[in-house]
Amino acid sequence: MHNNKFRGGWLISVLLLSLGLIGCPKQSPQPMSYGSTPSTSSGGSEMDESAVGEDERIQERVQQEGEGGPLQDVFFSYDSFELSEEARQTLQANADWLQNNAEVKVEVEGHCDDRGTAEYNLALGAKRARAAQDYLITLGVPAERLSVISYGEELPQCTDSNESCWQRNRRGHFSVLR
Amino acid sequence: MSWRGLTLRMARLGILLTVSAVLAGWARPASAQIRIEVPEPGGAGVPIAISPLSNPDSHAEQQIGETFASTITRDLTLSGLFRVLDRRAYIEGPEGFVLDHINFQNWSVLDALALVKGGFWLTGERLTIEARLFDVTQQKQLGGRRYIGHKRDVRRMAHRFADQIMLFLTGEEGPFNSKIAFISNRVDGRIKEVYVTDLSGTEVRRVTQDRTLSLGPSWSPTGAELLFISYKQGGPYPFKLDLATGRSARVYARIAYGASWSPDGTRIAVSIDQNGNSDLFLLSPQGQLISRLTYHGGIDVSPAWSPDGRRLAFCSSRTGSPQIYVMDIETGQSKRITFQSAYNTDPAWSPKGDRIAYTARSGGFRVMWTDPDGGEATHIVRGEHPSWSPDGRYLAVTRRGRLYLVSRDGQSLQQLTGGSGNDTSPAWSPRLP
Numbered sequence: 001m002h003n004n005k006f007r008g009g010w011l012i013s014v015l016l017l018s019l020g021l022i023g024c025p026k027q028s029p030q031p032m033s034y035g036s037t038p039s040t041s042s043g044g045s046e047m048d049e050s051a052v053g054e055d056e057r058i059q060e061r062v063q064q065e066g067e068g069g070p071l072q073d074v075f076f077s078y079d080s081f082e083l084s085e086e087a088r089q090t091l092q093a094n095a096d097w098l099q100n101n102a103e104v105k106v107e108v109e110g111h112c113d114d115r116g117t118a119e120y121n122l123a124l125g126a127k128r129a130r131a132a133q134d135y136l137i138t139l140g141v142p143a144e145r146l147s148v149i150s151y152g153e154e155l156p157q158c159t160d161s162n163e164s165c166w167q168r169n170r171r172g173h174f175s176v177l178r
Numbered sequence: 179m180s181w182r183g184l185t186l187r188m189a190r191l192g193i194l195l196t197v198s199a200v201l202a203g204w205a206r207p208a209s210a211q212i213r214i215e216v217p218e219p220g221g222a223g224v225p226i227a228i229s230p231l232s233n234p235d236s237h238a239e240q241q242i243g244e245t246f247a248s249t250i251t252r253d254l255t256l257s258g259l260f261r262v263l264d265r266r267a268y269i270e271g272p273e274g275f276v277l278d279h280i281n282f283q284n285w286s287v288l289d290a291l292a293l294v295k296g297g298f299w300l301t302g303e304r305l306t307i308e309a310r311l312f313d314v315t316q317q318k319q320l321g322g323r324r325y326i327g328h329k330r331d332v333r334r335m336a337h338r339f340a341d342q343i344m345l346f347l348t349g350e351e352g353p354f355n356s357k358i359a360f361i362s363n364r365v366d367g368r369i370k371e372v373y374v375t376d377l378s379g380t381e382v383r384r385v386t387q388d389r390t391l392s393l394g395p396s397w398s399p400t401g402a403e404l405l406f407i408s409y410k411q412g413g414p415y416p417f418k419l420d421l422a423t424g425r426s427a428r429v430y431a432r433i434a435y436g437a438s439w440s441p442d443g444t445r446i447a448v449s450i451d452q453n454g455n456s457d458l459f460l461l462s463p464q465g466q467l468i469s470r471l472t473y474h475g476g477i478d479v480s481p482a483w484s485p486d487g488r489r490l491a492f493c494s495s496r497t498g499s500p501q502i503y504v505m506d507i508e509t510g511q512s513k514r515i516t517f518q519s520a521y522n523t524d525p526a527w528s529p530k531g532d533r534i535a536y537t538a539r540s541g542g543f544r545v546m547w548t549d550p551d552g553g554e555a556t557h558i559v560r561g562e563h564p565s566w567s568p569d570g571r572y573l574a575v576t577r578r579g580r581l582y583l584v585s586r587d588g589q590s591l592q593q594l595t596g597g598s599g600n601d602t603s604p605a606w607s608p609r610l611p
Contacts, residue, residue, distance in 0.1 A: 079495075079499065079500070079521065115539070115543075116500075116521070116523065116539070117480070117493075117523040117524045117537055117562065117563060118361075118393050118394060118563075118602065118603060119393070119394055119435050119436040119449065119479045119480050119493075119523075119524070120477065120479050120480065120493055120495075120500055120523045120524075122393070122407075122414060122435040122436075122479075123435050123449065123451075123455075123456040123477040123478075123479045124477060126433075126435075126451055126454055126455075126456065127454060127455065127477065129454075130453075130454030130455075148454065149412075149413050150413075150414070150433075150435075151391070152393075152435075154370065154391050154393070155368070155391075
């Protein structure tokens with residue numbers, strides 16, 4: 001299981017500071033009313049302000065794929081979480097680097113192309129992340145240094161409708177947590 | 179053109195409307211029958227004239243009467259059952275909305291079979307609307323409704339009257355006093371929030387402000403709450419959002435991919451990550467584990483309840499590709515019901531229980547339906563992620579990042595949302611109060 005409090009730690013702090021995001025007011029929802037009481041007027045523009053929540057850094061994290069350093073992505077076939085020979089070679093190189101950088105913790109992200117349904121792709125992304133994680137463990141990377149998360153089709157690298165773009169999106173990505 | 183003559187009685191009037199009163203002329207003897215014949219969606223449609231409402235007291239706030247008429251016009255056009263006649267052709271003005279004050283010749287020359295007229299009154303912010311439906315040929319009032327509320331509720335009143343027109347002319351209430359929840363990244367491309375729109379597509383409201391990824395909204399049976407998946411606490415967890423307060427709370431402390439409320443509100447079916455694989459579980463609405471439903475090594479996601487709450491349709495990759503299955507919850511037995519394509523997902527069980535719509539990949543994505551016991555698969559429309567209207571006559575789908583409403587035979591298709599960003603995962607609410 002991943003740890004949501006510390007994921008992305010230093011990297012995200014730098015990112016947030018550089019974007020000036022820490023300290024921005026977070027907007028909270030305008031109450032809606034249903035039923036016979038009058039509803040509020042038109043859509044979503046009126047909001048209250050409130051303090052920045054503890055979650056904020058994680059939320060901003062979602063906007064930007066985590067940095068993997070020298071760790072390379074692995075790629076999958078459509079609707080598959082099988083590791084190709086090429087993916088295994090990439091994972092071997094990633095495992096070697098992780099062996100030489102024993103303090104590094106990594107979150108393995110599973111991603112999908114956008115052909116398919118969001119929910120199925122979330123589950124498929126989890127399988128991809130898990131397949132990559134399992135293989136790294138068999139190569140000797142301690143399990144406690146690896147966590148997994150699926151982003152399904154939600155964070156594409158590109159949005160074109162062609163095979164080369166879809167292929168780039170069907171990936172396992174490695175995000176260094178430290 | 180398949181005209182289906184509908185014989186309708188006037189006596190089916192046990193509808194309680196919190197802001198309406200039955201006007202004289204709505205309740206009629208059971209022997210009276212409407213001559214207007216309503217075709218299937220996609221036919222030529224019943225020609226109907228919809229006059230703006232008039233305000234007998236004042237010429238101020240005329241836009242209220244216009245908004246009422248334009249909302250009904252859009253609803254009835256969406257229904258695929260009507261052809262709303264062009265306003266510019268109307269001879270008679272909005273004033274004169276009771277039977278004796280209408281010159282039906284002015285409407286029959288336009289070939290209108292049905293006519294909507296009415297009045298409105300404002301006392302401060304308080305709006306009263308009286309709307310009436312007439313049979314032009316028989317020169318009779320078919321029905322009337324009075325709505326009293328805040329003036330900003332004019333669209334809601336119009337949706338309700340559109341539902342009543344549908345009830346009156348087809349025997350079944352329309353679906354227009356409902357909402358559609360969906361996911362959009364329209365504000366910020368990499369952030370997905372939950373939105374709710376009315377069926378005009380004009381009152382679109384963002385209901386989460388989480389600045390993270392949100393997925394897969396699902397309504398509670400009362401329409402008061404939404405289940406959805408959010409990354410706001412790290413990974414994808416299931417959350418419950420109270421629409422009246424805007425507050426959300428995590429339902430269950432495990433990674434989950436989708437959740438769906440049972441029709442009676444007592445259970446939540448959820449796909450939960452189980453050591454890297456997703457399986458289906460039942461939770462109480464408070465988040466207590468009730469039972470585990472699937473044990474396969476394949477992906478099991480997208481639970482969709484049968485209307486009686488006894489069965490679940492879901493998507494499973496247990497045979498190697500995603501297919502739709504139906505499970506008897508009591509026995510745990512599952513049966514595969516899709517065979518035609520190698521990629522079938524996102525089942526949606528119709529409110530009448532007779533059809534399961536789903537997304538199929540075969541030369542692009544399309545919405546298909548099949549019988550809950552299996553059988554032929556029938557194409558409805560190109561698109562994805564079907565969600566049924568509460569009356570089962572329509573589906574909301576997503577196509578190229580826009581929401582559309584489509585009649586269940588696929589003949590009538592109307593765009594609901596537009597603008598920037600991708601709008602996906604429509605979830606049609608129950609009928610709202």
